[in-house]
Amino acid sequence: MIDLSEVVRLLLEKKKILILAHSHPDGDTLGSAFALSRALRAKGKQTDVLCGDEITKNYEFMSMGMEKQSFVPEFVVAVDVADEKLLGGELEKKYSQKIDLCIDHHGSNTGFAAISYIDSDSAATAEIIFDIINIMGIELDKYMADCIYTGISTDTGCFRYSNTSSRTHRIAAEVIDAGANTSAIDREFFETKTKTYAALEKMALDTLKMYFDEKCAIMTVTREMFSKSGSNAAECDKIAALPRQIEGVLVGATIREQEGGSVKISVRTHPPVDAAALCSRMGGGGHIRAAGCKIEAGIEKATEILLSNIKEALSEYDEGKK
Amino acid sequence: MIDLSEVVRLLLEKKKILILAHSHPDGDTLGSAFALSRALRAKGKQTDVLCGDEITKNYEFMSMGMEKQSFVPEFVVAVDVADEKLLGGELEKKYSQKIDLCIDHHGSNTGFAAISYIDSDSAATAEIIFDIINIMGIELDKYMADCIYTGISTDTGCFRYSNTSSRTHRIAAEVIDAGANTSAIDREFFETKTKTYAALEKMALDTLKMYFDEKCAIMTVTREMFSKSGSNAAECDKIAALPRQIEGVLVGATIREQEGGSVKISVRTHPPVDAAALCSRMGGGGHIRAAGCKIEAGIEKATEILLSNIKEALSEYDEGKK
Numbered sequence: 001m002i003d004l005s006e007v008v009r010l011l012l013e014k015k016k017i018l019i020l021a022h023s024h025p026d027g028d029t030l031g032s033a034f035a036l037s038r039a040l041r042a043k044g045k046q047t048d049v050l051c052g053d054e055i056t057k058n059y060e061f062m063s064m065g066m067e068k069q070s071f072v073p074e075f076v077v078a079v080d081v082a083d084e085k086l087l088g089g090e091l092e093k094k095y096s097q098k099i100d101l102c103i104d105h106h107g108s109n110t111g112f113a114a115i116s117y118i119d120s121d122s123a124a125t126a127e128i129i130f131d132i133i134n135i136m137g138i139e140l141d142k143y144m145a146d147c148i149y150t151g152i153s154t155d156t157g158c159f160r161y162s163n164t165s166s167r168t169h170r171i172a173a174e175v176i177d178a179g180a181n182t183s184a185i186d187r188e189f190f191e192t193k194t195k196t197y198a199a200l201e202k203m204a205l206d207t208l209k210m211y212f213d214e215k216c217a218i219m220t221v222t223r224e225m226f227s228k229s230g231s232n233a234a235e236c237d238k239i240a241a242l243p244r245q246i247e248g249v250l251v252g253a254t255i256r257e258q259e260g261g262s263v264k265i266s267v268r269t270h271p272p273v274d275a276a277a278l279c280s281r282m283g284g285g286g287h288i289r290a291a292g293c294k295i296e297a298g299i300e301k302a303t304e305i306l307l308s309n310i311k312e313a314l315s316e317y318d319e320g321k322k
Numbered sequence: 323m324i325d326l327s328e329v330v331r332l333l334l335e336k337k338k339i340l341i342l343a344h345s346h347p348d349g350d351t352l353g354s355a356f357a358l359s360r361a362l363r364a365k366g367k368q369t370d371v372l373c374g375d376e377i378t379k380n381y382e383f384m385s386m387g388m389e390k391q392s393f394v395p396e397f398v399v400a401v402d403v404a405d406e407k408l409l410g411g412e413l414e415k416k417y418s419q420k421i422d423l424c425i426d427h428h429g430s431n432t433g434f435a436a437i438s439y440i441d442s443d444s445a446a447t448a449e450i451i452f453d454i455i456n457i458m459g460i461e462l463d464k465y466m467a468d469c470i471y472t473g474i475s476t477d478t479g480c481f482r483y484s485n486t487s488s489r490t491h492r493i494a495a496e497v498i499d500a501g502a503n504t505s506a507i508d509r510e511f512f513e514t515k516t517k518t519y520a521a522l523e524k525m526a527l528d529t530l531k532m533y534f535d536e537k538c539a540i541m542t543v544t545r546e547m548f549s550k551s552g553s554n555a556a557e558c559d560k561i562a563a564l565p566r567q568i569e570g571v572l573v574g575a576t577i578r579e580q581e582g583g584s585v586k587i588s589v590r591t592h593p594p595v596d597a598a599a600l601c602s603r604m605g606g607g608g609h610i611r612a613a614g615c616k617i618e619a620g621i622e623k624a625t626e627i628l629l630s631n632i633k634e635a636l637s638e639y640d641e642g643k644k
Contacts, residue, residue, distance in 0.1 A: 159480055159481040159482075159494070160480045160481075160512045160513060161508075162504075162505040162508075164504065164508075165498065166494075166495040166496070167495075169491040169492070169494040169495040169498065170491070170492065170495045172481070173488035173489075173491035173495070174488075176488040176491065177488045182484075182486065183484040186482040186483075186486075190482045191482060191563075191566070191567055192567060192568075192569050193567045193568055193569060194569045195568060195569060198567075198568060202524075202527065205524065241513075245513055245514060245515045245520075246514075246515055246520060247514050247516045247517060270509065
């Protein structure tokens with residue numbers, strides 16, 4: 001693999017750099033993209049960030065904090081994008097097979113870019129961007145600090161997931177000293193529930209069922225719950241953490257009904273269950289403790305498929321104990 | 323105020339040191355007490371830790387991890403104890419006016435000890451203990467690392483409360499490198515709900531009521547809910563965080579019915595409301611964003627008293643805006 005100083009050399013020799021975030025954007029893809037964009041501008045580059053989906057209100061401080069620039073890109077960089085498909089409809093069509101560089105922390109990255117820098121030891125892609133900014137010799141401003149803090153805090157559940165390392169905490173300390181408004185960011189992403197989300201959470205928790213000696217908990221979110229609560233899919237991301245929180249649960253799954261009769265499944269696990277391996281059996285992927293997949297079936301059938309795969313994953317574990 | 327090297331000098335010149343934690347013990351008082359105890363033993367001292375209440379199962383790795391020692395103490399140290407009363411019944415009787423040194427981070431510390439080292443800039447007393455261990459020149463072992471991580475993570479809501487500083491993160495990085503088992507600790511304290519707690523949470527959330535333009539949310543936990551859910555007061559601590567989480571809420575309060583007709587009130591605020599000031603009007607105290615008090619009245623009357631005080635606190639804020 002290419003090393004990080006080589007990545008920096010590649011970026012610095014270009015003048016017009018387009019940065020792509022993944023669709024259904026989260027704090028890490030946006031934080032990484034906008035921090036990198038600002039850093040490259042500090043080096044005199046023209047840059048822009050594109051995302052296939054709308055940027056929700058809680059990330060607007062990033063997109064509103066930097067003017068758009070229009071240019072014909074000579075270098076296209078994808079950040080935190082594990083698979084070309086995750087660029088989403090329009091962006092995927094336009095940039096498929098045209099990504100020059102991908103900077104990512106997903107071990108499952110498909111290697112779709114001409115050059116890839118993948119570090120799966122990083123809890124967030126924003127950790128890699130922090131290192132890149134350091135190598136470039138750029139002093140972090142408050143904007144970059146806020147972006148990087150958002151990336152690492154959202155991808156680690158605010159430092160509580162097992163991907164959090166001492167490096168994660170050291171970077172957090174650096175961006176706090178550079179002026180990151182951690183109170184506002186923590187409050188927005190971790191300490192605040194909208195009234196609509198609180199209502200959705202309550203309905204979802206009412207569906208929670210336990211299986212396999214209570215080692216598995218499954219929760220279902222129907223389209224009706226969305227319309228009743230007034231909540232939306234973007235808010236639904238954090239709901240996926242709830243089933244695994246019940247004492248003794250090794251696999252927590254959330255089934256979300258989609259339009260058109262399919263479902264999305266989010267899986268969260270505790271050791272020794274591998275969420276990425278479990279979801280890849282159902283055509284999905286992700287990280288070892290947090291992964292997902294889509295199933296072209298209704299809730300009932302999808303639950304069956306999910307349960308049979310979880311049963312297998314848990315029995316492998318039970319076998320291993322013998 | 324005495325400086326930290328002076329605190330270390332005082333500790334090192336003694337041979338038999340008793341360390342007291344506060345009653346209804348939390349991660350910071352126990353983590354601080356046991357880490358200090360282990361460090362002093364590394365310096366050849368006899369030490370013991372006492373706490374007025376039983377140490378719950380999730381902290382047993384601390385109390386079980388070190389043998390008890392029996393001796394007549396020549397020096398008594400209270401850690402994370404803001405007020406002598408918080409030592410609890412037996413310990414308070416025995417050690418009242420006999421505390422030689424208090425190490426604490428509560429700005430509201432009453433100065434009950436002969437010598438006090440109070441640093442309210444520390445997110446947790448465990449941060450001060452970390453510095454003390456460093457000054458002593460002792461290398462952190464895994465046990466001390468686990469104790470200190472438990473103290474700082476539980477007192478900062480795992481790095482998400484506004485008391486978290488860059489120093490907090492740097493100490494977290496150091497204890498992780500010293501071998502702290504953060505995954506297990508985070509999972510135990512932040513990612514796990516017992517089934518009894520999950521049931522209690524649901525009942526409590528059903529009582530949530532909004533007041534004053536939805537700037538205030540109040541939740542009530544009755545003794546009946548405890549017996550129905552099978553949950554207990556120790557588990558109830560974290561429930562106090564929920565009312566403030568609703569979008570727009572500046573004051574979140576939880577009223578817990580006690581035996582004998584009184585209630586305990588936990589208050590959590592967002593800026594600009596001062597939780598400690600609010601609770602001190604009702605005979606309690608604490609931190610600027612998290613405080614509490616006890617009221618000798620039933621739920622209904624206590625709610626009235628609480629609401630009138632919150633109304634006043636919020637109107638001061640509204641006055642300030644004019």
